Amino acid sequence: MARRGLAGDVAIIGAAVLIAAGVLVAVATPSAKVQAFANELTGGDDPPAVPLPGPPPRSSTAAPTPTTAVQAQLTVQTDATGRVVGMLPRTPLPSTGGSSPLAAAQSHLADIAQVWQVDPDTLRVADVRPVPFGTVVRYQQTIGGVPVFGGQIVQALAKDGSLVSAVGKTARARSGGFPADTSRTVQAAGQKAVTATADAKKLSAKDLSVQSTDQYWWDPTLGGTTGAAVAKPVYVVHIRGSRADQQWSMVVGANRTDVVQSWSETREASNRDVCDARRRLVSGSLASVRCGTAFPLVRTERSGSTAGDVGSVFKFFGDAQNFYARFTGLDLTTLIGADYGDGTGKAIRGTVRVCLVGERCPFLNAFWDGEQMAFGEGVTTEDITGHELTHGVTQHTSGLQGGQADALNEGMSDVFGKFIGITAGDPNDAGANRWSIGAGSAIGVIRDMRNPQRFQQPDRVNGPFWVTDNPDPHANDGVVNKAAFLITDGATFNGRTVRGLGVTKAVQVWFGVENLLTPRSTFQDLGNALAVSCQANLTAGVAGITQDDCAQVADAVAATQLDQAPQ
Numbered sequence: 384m385a386r387r388g389l390a391g392d393v394a395i396i397g398a399a400v401l402i403a404a405g406v407l408v409a410v411a412t413p414s415a416k417v418q419a420f421a422n423e424l425t426g427g428d429d430p431p432a433v434p435l436p437g438p439p440p441r442s443s444t445a446a447p448t449p450t451t452a453v454q455a456q457l458t459v460q461t462d463a464t465g466r467v468v469g470m471l472p473r474t475p476l477p478s479t480g481g482s483s484p485l486a487a488a489q490s491h492l493a494d495i496a497q498v499w500q501v502d503p504d505t506l507r508v509a510d511v512r513p514v515p516f517g518t519v520v521r522y523q524q525t526i527g528g529v530p531v532f533g534g535q536i537v538q539a540l541a542k543d544g545s546l547v548s549a550v551g552k553t554a555r556a557r558s559g560g561f562p563a564d565t566s567r568t569v570q571a572a573g574q575k576a577v578t579a580t581a582d583a584k585k586l587s588a589k590d591l592s593v594q595s596t597d598q599y600w601w602d603p604t605l606g607g608t609t610g611a612a613v614a615k616p617v618y619v620v621h622i623r624g625s626r627a628d629q630q631w632s633m634v635v636g637a638n639r640t641d642v643v644q645s646w647s648e649t650r651e652a653s654n655r656d657v658c659d660a661r662r663r664l665v666s667g668s669l670a671s672v673r674c675g676t677a678f679p680l681v682r683t684e685r686s687g688s689t690a691g692d693v694g695s696v697f698k699f700f701g702d703a704q705n706f707y708a709r710f711t712g713l714d715l716t717t718l719i720g721a722d723y724g725d726g727t728g729k730a731i732r733g734t735v736r737v738c739l740v741g742e743r744c745p746f747l748n749a750f751w752d753g754e755q756m757a758f759g760e761g762v763t764t765e766d767i768t769g770h771e772l773t774h775g776v777t778q779h780t781s782g783l784q785g786g787q788a789d790a791l792n793e794g795m796s797d798v799f800g801k802f803i804g805i806t807a808g809d810p811n812d813a814g815a816n817r818w819s820i821g822a823g824s825a826i827g828v829i830r831d832m833r834n835p836q837r838f839q840q841p842d843r844v845n846g847p848f849w850v851t852d853n854p855d856p857h858a859n860d861g862v863v864n865k866a867a868f869l870i871t872d873g874a875t876f877n878g879r880t881v882r883g884l885g886v887t888k889a890v891q892v893w894f895g896v897e898n899l900l901t902p903r904s905t906f907q908d909l910g911n912a913l914a915v916s917c918q919a920n921l922t923a924g925v926a927g928i929t930q931d932d933c934a935q936v937a938d939a940v941a942a943t944q945l946d947q948a949p950q
């Protein structure tokens with residue numbers, strides 16, 4: 384069984400110790416260690432770090448679970464800091480709550496809490512989503528009722544409710560708390576975020592507005608950043624500029640109002656509505672590009688133009704919709720469609736031939752603005768449209784955001800954009816262009832998934848062109864792309880020979896990943912999620928995935944060095 388190097392250090396821990404009832408857990412309790420570590424690293428004016436409460440001790444009189452015998456072993460995966468990032472039982476752990484996904488997930492919660500050493504009462508259900516291998520149930524960690532940003536544990540359940548795997552990570556200690564004077568500090572955080580964004584983007588602060596301010600606990604190490612593994616209170620401020628492609632999230636400390644991290648929220652979408660801006664110059668605000676209100680519908684499911692960009696976008700929307708429905712059972716319109724009250728209901732919407740103030744016209748780009756698609760001119764290829772719509776899917780599933788997770792977000796969009804193009808039989812996604820992004824568009828080929836180095840992108844973690852501190856998420860996503868190419872088509876790369884699984888199986892492995900990642904997942908988490916997804920699909924018998932297929936996935940992970948911590 385190839386489970387080598389899934390996520391850094393891999394420890395095999397006897398499940399009889401961890402899971403069988405009646406025995407108090409023998410995993411090192413983090414309290415003392417975490418406390419010392421946190422004190423060492425925080426210092427300054429920060430309040431001392433306080434370990435978060437662990438799970439309640441197991442009663443020695445509790446009845447043993449009926450399956451102790453088969454729970455002989457499970458793999459607990461930890462990252463470089465010793466944080467638990469996954470558990471993979473040798474055989475799925477049966478549900479004691481029946482096959483209803485939520486009840487089954489709740490029945491596994493106590494075991495998971497023991498492995499992660501987290502109080503199960505601080506985990507709340509965030510999402511229950513059917514997938515081809517069964518169901519994923521996503522839990523959000525909270526401290527005092529406030530969510531920990533990226534603190535999530537995702538259960539991969541087979542159709543009978545048994546636990547195939549759980550992945551994710553949680554904060555283990557906190558420092559300080561939220562100020563009592565909430566309205567004043569929220570206002571100060573918003574002000575700070577506006578000023579910092581204006582400075583960084585060279586924009587006027589008066590053109591920026593605060594859309595929302597949400598309370599979170601923020602542990603930088605959850606996203607793969609080095610530093611103290613301590614959650615601190617922050618406000619995540621969502622800022623908008625005057626254009627729909629100007630959206631940022633700023634993480635601002637709740638006490639010192641320093642900017643902790645920031646990222647762009649704009650991502651370059653049945654029921655399909657397409658509008659034609661005919662190169663009319665617009666400000667680019669969300670309202671100014673809305674298809675159905677700012678611009679009249681020129682193509683709907685019932686009627687309209689089939690020519691030019693309008694016709695292609697309409698077809699590509701349909702191909703994306705069909706792809707997700709056929710391979711994953713996902714209804715794209717329900718998941719990411721928008722209803723603007725124009726009588727067509729919830730629809731995947733796109734406005735083509737948009738020209739934006741301050742940009743050249745024709746506009747040679749496309750973006751997902753969180754509600755709908757905006758396209759320039761001639762950029763509407765199958766893979767680019769699939770890329771943009773997948774940003775909408777990611778927004779509603781893993782929620783990848785910021786830092787390494789941003790590059791993973793771009794990678795997932797490239798991967799699914801390409802799968803959509805290939806399965807639709809698009810000529811720009813075939814032959815020599817099978818793995819190139821953008822072929823046939825006005826901007827030409829911009830990335831090569833088979834050979835990322837051709838466009839100065841890394842093809843392995845820490846390899847050539849790997850960037851450690853790079854604000855452009857389209858750089859390191861080359862590693863994600865290379866891994867997808869290897870898993871689908873196979874090749875000899877970096878000392879490993881991978882036999883490709885073919886598109887049908889590869890889609891299932893990657894769709895599992897899309898649902899298993901968490902908002903602050905790292906490249907190592909991706910490597911782990913690939914293995915877990917393959918295992919979950921194997922267990923469920925999806926697409927005929929075999930043990931040997933999962934060994935190929937493990938080899939692809941090793942070849943792209945997704946099992947290494949980024950340096």
Ligand SMILES: [Zn+2]
Pocket residue numbers: 650651770771774793796
């Ligand atoms: Zn993108």
